[in-house]
Amino acid sequence: MSALMQDRSGPLPPSAAAKPERPAGWPAPLPEPEALGFGAWLAPLAIVATHVEGQGWSPPQVLARANAALPVASAAVQYGLSVFEGLKAYRGPDGRPHLFRAREHIARLRRSAARLCLPDPEPALCLHMIELAVARQLDWLPPPARGSLYLRPTLYAVEEGLGLRRAREHRLAVVATPCSVPAGQARRLWAETELVRAAPGGLGAAKTAANYAASLLGAERAKARGYDDALWLDAREHRYLGEAGAANLFVMLDDRVLTPPLDGCILAGITRDSVITLLREDGHRVDERPIALDDLLRWQEQGRLLDLFGVGTAARLFPISELGWEGASLRPPGSEQRTRLAQRLAAVQEGETRDWAAWRRPVDAESPDLRA
Numbered sequence: 501m502s503a504l505m506q507d508r509s510g511p512l513p514p515s516a517a518a519k520p521e522r523p524a525g526w527p528a529p530l531p532e533p534e535a536l537g538f539g540a541w542l543a544p545l546a547i548v549a550t551h552v553e554g555q556g557w558s559p560p561q562v563l564a565r566a567n568a569a570l571p572v573a574s575a576a577v578q579y580g581l582s583v584f585e586g587l588k589a590y591r592g593p594d595g596r597p598h599l600f601r602a603r604e605h606i607a608r609l610r611r612s613a614a615r616l617c618l619p620d621p622e623p624a625l626c627l628h629m630i631e632l633a634v635a636r637q638l639d640w641l642p643p644p645a646r647g648s649l650y651l652r653p654t655l656y657a658v659e660e661g662l663g664l665r666r667a668r669e670h671r672l673a674v675v676a677t678p679c680s681v682p683a684g685q686a687r688r689l690w691a692e693t694e695l696v697r698a699a700p701g702g703l704g705a706a707k708t709a710a711n712y713a714a715s716l717l718g719a720e721r722a723k724a725r726g727y728d729d730a731l732w733l734d735a736r737e738h739r740y741l742g743e744a745g746a747a748n749l750f751v752m753l754d755d756r757v758l759t760p761p762l763d764g765c766i767l768a769g770i771t772r773d774s775v776i777t778l779l780r781e782d783g784h785r786v787d788e789r790p791i792a793l794d795d796l797l798r799w800q801e802q803g804r805l806l807d808l809f810g811v812g813t814a815a816r817l818f819p820i821s822e823l824g825w826e827g828a829s830l831r832p833p834g835s836e837q838r839t840r841l842a843q844r845l846a847a848v849q850e851g852e853t854r855d856w857a858a859w860r861r862p863v864d865a866e867s868p869d870l871r872a
């Protein structure tokens with residue numbers, strides 16, 4: 501047994517037990533990875549490329565984040581012409597960095613851009629910029645199993661002018677934030693039956709600023725009632741489950757798992773897809789079908805409702821311990837299958853298993869085209 505392990509075998513003083521060590525080379529301003537949370541600390545660089553109509557994309561530049569300023573008269577600020585992605589880089593057990601499902605995130609960015617009349621973010625350029633954001637800030641990526649570097653590619657109209665039209669000048673910028681391993685804490689959700697986040701034919705299937713603008717008040721209303729977040733319902737009848745904040749929903753019954761269909765009003769989550777795939781691999785039946793609040797109540801009364809949970813890149817997977825709405829409340833008992841699924845998803849994302857290797861793309865920070 502090593503000296504280090506012997507040290508740890510005795511009772512630890514309370515302060516040492518509460519505060520994990522700082523990794524070697526960890527940036528000075530940051531707390532240890534376990535205290536980062538999500539989105540509070542921004543890495544210093546922005547990787548930026550400009551698109552000018554008729555000229556196409558410029559080569560990417562590596563800038564200080566503060567220099568990627570946006571004019572107030574831009575269509576991004578005035579009209580919400582802005583789409584984004586959120587994906588994570590992790591270190592595998594050997595310490596080497598990889599991106600999780602980068603190709604799928606870039607494909608979705610292209611679909612979001614098309615819906616908002618923004619120029620096509622070329623996949624090769626986009627991938628290169630994401631890799632640059634990781635390679636040039638490798639010290640901001642927590643050690644294996646201690647967190648991730650969340651990457652936020654954003655495409656937005658920068659040209660100034662107040663007429664509403666397709667802009668002629670856009671920017672693609674990748675910024676990053678180091679974050680803790682998601683705690684997977686249970687959340688209590690309130691089903692919002694008045695406000696609407698996305699309607700058929702609208703922007704619900706695009707990852708765009710407007711969807712968040714539409715949802716903030718609902719989240720605040722849920723919090724005022726003592727819940728953690730809103731659960732969004734369909735726009736017509738306010739009856740069918742949509743999604744929660746930035747997470748897709750799953751319902752675990754005694755003999756199958758259900759998730760709302762991709763009807764254009766919810767985002768096609770990459771984590772949703774990973775979870776469906778992993779559940780089916782494990783022998784579960786997964787149905788994508790409309791799920792009404794009354795269905796959930798009936799299943800709860802019949803004792804068939806085992807679990808409710810949300811999934812997304814930022815939060816990974818969190819149980820929903822209570823779902824409330826006017827005159828009703830659901831408290832699913834929770835299930836061991838969900839706990840196992842969360843562990844399996846974490847192992848696949850972080851590269852602790854060799855399975856699903858095609859979902860992980862190594863970032864070779866030493867390759868000539870990523871070095872300064």
Ligand SMILES: *Cc1c(COP(=O)(O)O)cnc(C)c1O
Pocket residue numbers: 586707711743745746747748767768769770771772811812813814
């Ligand atoms: C990003 C996002 C999700 C989760 O998608 P992932 O690809 O799993 O991260 C779900 N809903 C909304 C509205 C989102 O913006």
